[in-house]
Amino acid sequence: MNKILIIDDDFAVQTSLQLLLQQAGFQVKTCDSPAVARELIPIFKPVLVILDLNFSIETSGEEGMKALKMLRAEFPEVLIILLTGWGTIDLAVEGMKLGAKDFLTKPWKNDHLLQSVRTILDLEEKTESISTRKKLDQKFDFEHIVGEDSQLLSILETIGRVAPTDAPVLITGESGTGKELIAEAIHQNSKRRIRPFVKVNLGGISATLFESELFGHVRGAFTDAKSDRIGRFELANRGTLFLDEIGDLDLSSQVKLLRVLQDRTFEPLGSSKSKTVDVRVICATNRNLEEMVAQGTFREDLFYRINLISVKLPALRERPTDIASLAMYFADNLKVIYERPQLKISSKALQWLQTLVLPGNIRQLKNLVEKTILLSPNDQLEISDFQKNITQVNSAPKNAFPEVGTLTLEEMELLMIRKAMSFHQNNISRVARSLGITRFALYRRLEKFGIPYSEE
Template identity: 65%
Template sequence: MILVIDDDTAIQTSLSLLFRKAGYRVRVADGPFETNEVLDQETPALIVLDMNFSIDTSGDDGLRLLRRIRERLPAVPVILLTGWGTIELAVEGMKAGASDFITKPWQNDYLLQAAETAIKLAGTDTRSVSRRQLDEQFQFDNIVGNDPKLLDVLTTVGRIAPTDAPVLITGESGTGKELIAEAIHQNSRRKRQPFVKVNLGGISETLFESELFGHVRGAFTDAKADRVGRFELANKGSIFLDEIGDLAPASQVKLLRVLQDRTFEPLGSSKPKAVDVRVICATNRDLEAMVAQGTFREDLFYRINLITIPLPALRQRANDIPTLVRFFLDNLKVLYNRPDLRVSDEALSWLKALPLPGNVRQLKNLVERTALLVPGNELTVADFERYVPPSVPTAAVRLPQVGSLTLDQMEQQMIQQAMAFHQNRVSKVARSLGITRFALYRRLDKFGIAYSADE
């Protein structure tokens, strides 16, 4: 049963017809008193709550009722209905425990998707399962490992993939955020539709609209033909927005508008286009801290992270390193026609203890580079030691004491060290730090570090 709380009979009727046509049983209430009567009789699977259901339009009455509902039924999802004028209020509602918010006028298909997603997520089984059980149910072909932390991630992916919930994947560079995004898409109902990847760190602010929303001929000087944007290419499928933490404030506003309205206007056009797309975002930055600092919009943060999947660093699942190394070698045997390629047990133990700040990406690079440059078929500790970059110590990394440096100061020092080691070659510095050149340029400008363009 879905409970609709709104004092407007027209909205009650409209939502009732919409949900009943989709096969749900619906009850309505026009305020706290009727809500309590319904909740005394049965527990709904979902509550749709308007933020203003009385003559007072401040939204405070909706927040008060939401808090009472959360205290009484903490497991029942609540979707808020709000107008653009009360987005800040909707964010307060998300903080108070709402699972989603929808702006008016709503799109029927999107509201039904949100309702279905909220109900499914609220009723999922979170029991842990083995890797074999996961592989029997889902397609995780390119994700290697059996560590419990990784299995928790894959279990979450399996639970949320069939829904249309927006997902935020967090973790250090090189932990496999793109692979997880692909797994979400491949195990979803949209798997036969496009999966479009966008590296936001590599798109300048001036090109943002054209790249994501497209443009029409004549929109700007070099626009000699119409261009389809990434959102339109991803229609009916999924779009993966990587490095969303690097998005400029002005671009954040434009992205929020599309995620909120599910419509966009190509640059130079006044004709809106509707889009049906699942949004998966990723970042290696602390977005909550950025929200607190005012560098990332709070309303956008709550829009993209209905589900957050934090990925463990490789050092947090070091027991998976031998499995990963063997997986990489199996691929190299075929790729380079070296069927006898293998790695010694001593080398596997040594690799498990090696600090790898670049995570899985760095391990893969090290294994492939060593295999290519060593003439023998068995890779040993000495072989790997020869090709470990000097910037990666073979002993344990000593971090500064908590409070002695801020994250910005640590980031600045690491970039300065990398620039000195690679003789200011920006491309090599970016690769060694696991970020794009464009993301590195922004950080160099931010910290006032001098650089010259690559040859």
């Protein structure tokens, strides 16, 4: 039975938490100060400590931070969850940097608190390392993930271990590396697998539509709201919500998202009635969120809330030995779709594919294989069949669109703005008009991409 120590100077908080955790099957002790905790920990030997940050009338949190530093220094093996009010969220983030595993706001929700406790304890359990793809496939459902590269196997082992918990996961990596597939695999191997898996591309949602999309709206909430609409959080209730391109979220929307992740409650747009959800959140981005935090374009508290477990996917050029397997996997699927049962890729072509630099990663490889299958009449695809398509891409007219998968929408936007700025010699009015946007919208994009300009 896991032992938990509660450190809080409020007797009502002590009692409430003790009853809740004991009913959930934990052995619990309480104390009202860090000094007493220092004496009690060597005797009681708790696995987890729930530490209140506020032990003073001023609720500055300084005593709690001192206690955290003491616990981390003297009892580094003990796991720590911080309890805080909204006023001390910044301190809680500092606490995460110092080694706390999670922070919860007061008043807490019992289900959320128990979920956090169980997740952290589950993640700390020692499990036997699984070294081969065959063993991983025997234990987990990774049917749609192809490859045996050591980096990929390490990622699959991590997500296999994390999947049964409710830990939030942040998936990073270049465009086309398979972030959505990994998110789906986490859901498929979780206890929520029979519940909804809801995908949201945050890069495609404007700030004005964010609340309506994520939280829903009631009839009459705005001009075009002619009927009630259920938001993505509610659709994903008891399941998994996948938030793709979270790095594209503006700061005001980040605040709204953080509140839902903190409290598990929200109000549909135009409604005053709160709704509660039980959702596991998985986020993905091709951006460097740590750099964005340092630049002030991504909230640090949100970063720590979504980043309990981080998975970085390697680019395809970092796992070239998997290219042949991926190409054959795509060909096997496409020959069924296009009714070409004899279709295959020659061994020489497979070797040649492994030498390619594919900036669009797996997405670009799939596009190349599919395009070659569509344009080649041969049942056995040779190097020359693929080279024709590679040549067409490389020798395309200067003003042609780049191949699908080679650039993200954001990279395309940056490229087009740079071209327009150069063509119109930085004349803001002409650039905005040629791009079909307002000058204000252009200024925002110039600032976003760090493109220098002069005010007109």
